[in-house]
Amino acid sequence: MSLLAALTRAYDRLPDAPPYGFSTEKIGFCVVLETDGRVAEVIDLRGDDKKRSPRMLLVPQAVKRTAGIAPNFLWDKSAYVLGVTAGEGKRTAEEHAKFREKHLDWLADTTDPGLLALCRFLESWDPASFAAPQWQDEARDQNLVFRLSGEFTFLHDRPAARTLWREIGAEGASDPQICLVTCTPGPVARLHPSIKGVWGAQSSGASLISFNLDAFTSYGHDQGDNAPVSEAAAFAYTTALNRFLEKDSGHRIQIGDASTVFWADAPDDAAEEAENLFSAFFDPAGDEKLAAAKIKDKLDAIRSGTRLTEVAPNLAQGVRFHVLGLAPNAARLSVRFYWTSDFGTLTAHYQRYLQDTEVQPPPRDGWPPLWRYLIELAVQGKRENVPPLIAGEWMRAILTGAPYPLTLLSTTLMRLRADGEVSPLRAAILKSILIRNFKSKEAPVALDPANTNKGYMLGRLFAVYEEVQRAALGGNVNATIKDKFYGAASATPQKVYRTLDAGAQNHFSKLRKQSPGRAVNLEKLLTAITDLMEPGNDPYPASLTAAEQALFGLGYYHQRSDFFRKHDDKTPEVTE
Amino acid sequence: MAYGIRLHVWGQHALFTRPELKVERVSYDVMTPSAARGVLEAVHWKPAIRWEIDRIHVLEPIRFQSIRRNEVGHKAPAGTIKRAMNRGDLEGVQLLVDEDRQQRASTVLVAPRYVIEAHFTLTARADVSDSEGKHLDIFNRRAARGQCFHQPCLGTREFAAHFELIEPGAALPARNPAAETADLGFGTPRDLGYMLWDIDHAAPGRPSLLFRAGLRDGVMEVPAPGSPEVKR
Numbered sequence: 001m002s003l004l005a006a007l008t009r010a011y012d013r014l015p016d017a018p019p020y021g022f023s024t025e026k027i028g029f030c031v032v033l034e035t036d037g038r039v040a041e042v043i044d045l046r047g048d049d050k051k052r053s054p055r056m057l058l059v060p061q062a063v064k065r066t067a068g069i070a071p072n073f074l075w076d077k078s079a080y081v082l083g084v085t086a087g088e089g090k091r092t093a094e095e096h097a098k099f100r101e102k103h104l105d106w107l108a109d110t111t112d113p114g115l116l117a118l119c120r121f122l123e124s125w126d127p128a129s130f131a132a133p134q135w136q137d138e139a140r141d142q143n144l145v146f147r148l149s150g151e152f153t154f155l156h157d158r159p160a161a162r163t164l165w166r167e168i169g170a171e172g173a174s175d176p177q178i179c180l181v182t183c184t185p186g187p188v189a190r191l192h193p194s195i196k197g198v199w200g201a202q203s204s205g206a207s208l209i210s211f212n213l214d215a216f217t218s219y220g221h222d223q224g225d226n227a228p229v230s231e232a233a234a235f236a237y238t239t240a241l242n243r244f245l246e247k248d249s250g251h252r253i254q255i256g257d258a259s260t261v262f263w264a265d266a267p268d269d270a271a272e273e274a275e276n277l278f279s280a281f282f283d284p285a286g287d288e289k290l291a292a293a294k295i296k297d298k299l300d301a302i303r304s305g306t307r308l309t310e311v312a313p314n315l316a317q318g319v320r321f322h323v324l325g326l327a328p329n330a331a332r333l334s335v336r337f338y339w340t341s342d343f344g345t346l347t348a349h350y351q352r353y354l355q356d357t358e359v360q361p362p363p364r365d366g367w368p369p370l371w372r373y374l375i376e377l378a379v380q381g382k383r384e385n386v387p388p389l390i391a392g393e394w395m396r397a398i399l400t401g402a403p404y405p406l407t408l409l410s411t412t413l414m415r416l417r418a419d420g421e422v423s424p425l426r427a428a429i430l431k432s433i434l435i436r437n438f439k440s441k442e443a444p445v446a447l448d449p450a451n452t453n454k455g456y457m458l459g460r461l462f463a464v465y466e467e468v469q470r471a472a473l474g475g476n477v478n479a480t481i482k483d484k485f486y487g488a489a490s491a492t493p494q495k496v497y498r499t500l501d502a503g504a505q506n507h508f509s510k511l512r513k514q515s516p517g518r519a520v521n522l523e524k525l526l527t528a529i530t531d532l533m534e535p536g537n538d539p540y541p542a543s544l545t546a547a548e549q550a551l552f553g554l555g556y557y558h559q560r561s562d563f564f565r566k567h568d569d570k571t572p573e574v575t576e
Numbered sequence: 577m578a579y580g581i582r583l584h585v586w587g588q589h590a591l592f593t594r595p596e597l598k599v600e601r602v603s604y605d606v607m608t609p610s611a612a613r614g615v616l617e618a619v620h621w622k623p624a625i626r627w628e629i630d631r632i633h634v635l636e637p638i639r640f641q642s643i644r645r646n647e648v649g650h651k652a653p654a655g656t657i658k659r660a661m662n663r664g665d666l667e668g669v670q671l672l673v674d675e676d677r678q679q680r681a682s683t684v685l686v687a688p689r690y691v692i693e694a695h696f697t698l699t700a701r702a703d704v705s706d707s708e709g710k711h712l713d714i715f716n717r718r719a720a721r722g723q724c725f726h727q728p729c730l731g732t733r734e735f736a737a738h739f740e741l742i743e744p745g746a747a748l749p750a751r752n753p754a755a756e757t758a759d760l761g762f763g764t765p766r767d768l769g770y771m772l773w774d775i776d777h778a779a780p781g782r783p784s785l786l787f788r789a790g791l792r793d794g795v796m797e798v799p800a801p802g803s804p805e806v807k808r
Contacts, residue, residue: 001767001768001769002594002596002768002769002770003597003602004596005769005770175781177783178783178784178785178786178807178808180595180596180770180772180784180786181596181770183770183786183788183807208597209596209597209599210599211599212599213649213650213678214649214650214651215647215648215649215650215651215678216598216599218598219775219782220782221781221782225781226595226598227594227595227596227597227598228595228783228784229596327681329600329679329680329681330678330679332599332600333600334600334680334681335597335600335602335683336642336681336683337640337642337683338602341758341759388644389642389644389681392642393641393642396640396642400639402639405641
């Protein structure tokens with residue numbers, strides 16, 4: 001099933017989906033009209049909260065405004081409805097004129113008293129009469145709707161308005177063609193409704209399907225005719241997608257620059273449970289949230305490697321799961337990844353990802369969310385510096401169980417060379433790439449003293465040199481050998497190891513005077529590592545491959561954490 | 577299938593663009609019939625024959641990768657070029673890349689490998705000198721030698737296709753055992769949704785024709801032209 005078809009199906013499952021041709025919009029005020037078009041009163045519809053957030057009302061679907069002036073049907077912002085804005089508004093007068101003209105045109109044949117009242121109002125309205133006490137200043141730039149005095153339904157909810165809207169709604173569509181989503185003939189959407197809420201895209205919304213430059217068009221087709229999607233299908237997929245992209249919809253997580261939405265095709269309870277589990281997989285929520293969703297035990301069981309058929313048999317079979325990653329590119333949206341399969345497969349792939357990234361000692365807070373890993377790849381650890389594409393590619397690889405993108409390795413190595421910070425997260429990334437892409441059996445979870453891979457041994461050796469320096473000179477060295485040599489040692493060992501060795505001898509001679517026991521211990525460790533090296537096999541090669549550099553990082557991480565662990569073991573003895 | 581041919585095609589990448597996602601391109605999961613027709617036409621085509629794709633075998637797992645490239649936003653207008661030709665100088669025909677750059681992402685297939693099963697029929701433009709045997713022989717000879725009019729491609733020009741004729745009676749190339757998963761319709765058939773069958777270049781407005789694509793044991797059956805499965 002294609003992406004659009006899946007979203008169209010998801011629309012049918014939405015619990016309170018707006019009907020075709022309508023959308024939920026933020027409305028601030030309601031203008032109450034007398035039948036002769038005079039304004040009876042203006043009602044504030046906004047909530048009581050601090051931000052006075054506007055009420056979400058179901059109104060005729062907003063038109064797509066780009067550069068042109070186009071009014072909405074029976075509602076709009078104050079510039080269109082009244083010709084009034086808070087700012088300068090160069091085209092306010094034009095916008096209001098258009099609103100008036102269009103509505104008088106649309107409503108020309110109506111006999112409905114409510115719609116006639118609007119006609120009278122538009123004919124007689126003068127923007128200058130926008131004044132207190134009737135009009136509050138806060139109504140500027142809010143969206144306005146209308147109501148007839150003495151009645152409770154809004155003008156756009158009147159049956160006459162709804163009938164009229166159905167006729168108007170079909171105006172913009174082009175000739176009937178076969179729809180590539182539903183495969184039934186119907187009027188084709190020229191411009192698709194905007195998708196809002198994608199991180200980094202324009203706040204007014206961006207398009208998933210658009211043909212805004214002529215290099216994108218084929219066979220002389222214009223706009224939506226390039227990919228015939230019926231009005232109904234276009235409405236359905238955008239409504240579903242917009243709903244999923246809303247904040248706190250329970251259907252979205254942010255992974256790098258990819259706004260990721262997910263949904264399940266299943267009976268309601270199972271779907272919700274699967275969605276909760278998925279969001280906890282990649283963006284662990286607080287304990288309360290997990291408890292509220294009643295998934296804590298199941299999540300723990302899945303993380304410890306129990307098969308889904310045992311944890312939640314209802315999810316293992318027949319729950320189709322969809323994951324879609326969207327990222328902005330110029331004014332368009334681009335699909336970073338779209339994955340669909342059943343939830344059992346997804347869980348198995350997630351467990352494999354956990355297994356691959358396992359390192360000893362583990363990161364401090366257990367199950368770091370994916371974005372924490374991604375930040376390790378960003379310059380200065382800033383979220384906006386995460387290299388684009390990597391997040392999406394990586395996520396795709398995790399979901400499909402495929403090899404990881406090799407750019408992940410090169411980026412991690414580049415960050416390591418730049419700042420030399422071998423964090424548990426970076427070690428985990430290195431290890432998982434070694435296992436997945438290089439089928440490396442030499443990438444151990446914890447310190448492996450018998451490992452004879454060159455990269456791994458050199459990494460350990462480097463950690464020992466650093467420890468010797470620390471033992472001799474204390475922790476307050478301005479630039480340690482790690483700061484100075486990590487990059488060179490991991491990439492071109494031959495150039496630096498002789499220098500390091502010479503330096504270490506000086507440190508040893510100092511250390512022997514201060515604490516001879518520690519010097520002996522470190523020297524033993526050093527020989528234990530160098531004994532593993534075979535002189536014939538060139539222990540200090542001119543360069544290391546990317547995979548060996550990854551093992552270097554892992555070896556360094558293991559050996560160095562080992563010092564800290566031993567250190568921890570000793571402290572109680574001292575205090576006794 | 578008396579005049580059937582089978583052609584083994586493969587390449588590093590492929591991009592069978594979905595029409596709805598063709599700006600930020602995303603590929604279909606499987607080669608489309610029209611892309612397969614394009615490959616065959618690169619090897620041998622004459623106005624007298626029309627290629628019809630019967631089925632497509634998928635031999636490798638379906639894998640995707642995203643790439644980002646710099647492209648331009650506009651086409652060179654045919655009118656400008658025509659005027660320049662009439663005028664005899666090149667004033668104003670250039671397309672300046674740095675002023676019209678568009679960065680676009682493509683989600684492409686990685687290391688695809690297919691077997692195309694197809695046959696051809698004679699069209700109204702065939703005359704007495706055309707016979708099915710003749711064109712079949714020409715195709716088989718050319719394909720076996722690796723000859724083509726232009727380099728065939730997997731969806732878009734930048735992804736060149738390698739091809740090899742499978743002689744009549746010879747066995748199909750082996751499928752990668754890793755591909756035999758539910759993803760390719762092993763076990764249960766996999767629904768691929770509606771796929772572009774071809775574009776009707778003869779009809780006004782050049783509408784798209786669609787069909788419901790599905791994979792069963794790694795094989796996608798393609799409906800015959802004019803059959804009710806081809807929706808227009």
